[in-house]
Amino acid sequence: MEKILNRIHLVSDPEATYFLQVSWEKDLGTGFSILLSDGQFSWAGTVSEAEISREAADMEMNKEKYVEELKKALVTREESAGKYNYLISRDQENVVCQFSYERSLKDGSFRLGSVKLQEVPSPAKVVKELIGYCLDSLGKLQAKNEHLQRENERLFSNWSDAEKRLEKCVEAKEKLEADLYNRFILVLNEKKAKIRNLQKLLNEAKESAADA
C-alpha cells in the first residue's frame, strides 16, 4: 500500500488549508482512498476502478492518460502547482463533503473527477494518523540521508585514495621515462664520440696518404 500526504488550497478560499491523503494499491488506476482533513473535521471516501474507467470514458480519454492526469493532480503536486484546482463543498453539519479536482486551462477548466466523502467520526484519530505518517516519513528520510552521507564520504575517500595512487603511478612513469632517456642519451653520445673519433682517424689517414 502506498500513501501520499499533500497540502491543498482552494481557489475559492486560498487562506484555507486542507490535508489530502491519497492511498492506493500498486497503481492509482485500480482505485484509491481519499482522506481529507482541515485539522478539525475529517472526511474519507474511495474511488473504485470502475469509477475511474467511467470518468475516463465520459471525458473520451484513454484510461492510461487519465490515470496520468490523476497522478499529477493528486500525487505529484509539486511539479504541477497551479495547474490543478480543488473544490470542496461541505454541508452545514460537516457530515458530507464533495471533493472535486480539475485541470485548469487558459480558458476555464475541465473536471477530472469528483468524490463524495463521509465524515470520519473521530477526527483526532485522523490527525494522529496524519502526524504519524509525517513522522514516519521524516524518520525514513533521515535514515536515508544518513546512509547517503556515509556513502558519499566513502566515495569521497575512495576517490582521493585512487587519485593519490594514480598520481604515484604518473610520477613513477615520469621518473622512469626521464631516467631511461638520460641513460639512453649517455650511451648514444658515447657512440657518437666514437664516430667522431673514427672520422678524425679517417681524415688523418687521408692526409698522410695525400702527403705520401
Next chain:
Amino acid sequence: KAPDLSSVNKVSNVFEDVEFCVMTGTGKYTKSELESRIAECGGSVVQNPGPETYCVIAGAENVRVKNIIASNKYDVVRAEWLLQCFQTKMLVPWQPAVMIHMSPDTKEHFAREYDCYGDSYTANTDVAQLKEVFSRVKDNKAMPLDIIAKIEERYSWNSCQLSIFRGNTIYVDCYAIINEPKSKIPAIALSIRALELRFYGGKVVSHLVEGVSHVVIGEDHSRVKEIKALRRTFRKKFKIVTELWVKESVEEGVAKNENQYLV
C-alpha cells in the same frame, strides 16, 4: 692448497692449455667445484696467478681478490662467465659485464670494442644487454621534459601513444583562486585530467604564466573571464579548451585539434 684433480674425467677440450686461478666460489658452487669443472674441460688450475695464467676467477670479492685487483696485473673475471663457458661448451668472449677488473692490455682492448658503459661499438645489442648497460650508468639525473620532447621529435617517436601531449605546457583550472596551488579544489574530475595530461607526456604547471600553451577548463566556467584577461597581457597566447579535449585525445590516442574544444 691445491686440490687433487688427477682423477677427473675429461669431458671436453674447451679450456685446452688454458690456466686459471680460482680465488673464491659462488653461493652455488664452491671454489673446488669450479676447479674440478675446469679440469673436466681440459684446463689447468693454479693457486696463485703467474705469467701463464689466463685470468683470475672470483665468485665473491675478498681480501685476496682485492690484492690481485690492486696489483693491476691480471684480469679478474666473474665466476658467472665460467658457468657460461661450461653451459655453452665454448670459450665465451669476455663482455664488460663479466669483468671485475681488467689489466691495462685488456682495458685497451675493451676501450676499442666497448664504450665506458660496456655497450659494444659494433655488436648489436638486445633488451637484456641494454638493461645491463643502463644499470652501469651511475649518473642518473632525470631528463627534463622539453629535452625528451626534442629527442622524440628527432627520432620520430612523437607519434607514440604515450606522448599525446608532449611539448605542451598546460595549466589546469583546478584551483579556486588562479595561481594559488593551496586553493586546489578537492575531488574534482579535472584533477584526473591533469594526471592524464602528465601521463601522456604533457607538462602540467600550477601557475598560469607566459609560456603556457593550453588552459584546461572543467564544468566550472567562473574563472574564464579572469583567465582571458590574463591572456591579453601575454605575448604568446594560450588556448583555452574544455576537459573534453583531454578525454577525447586520450580515447583516440592522438592529440585532437583544439579548435572544436575552445572556450
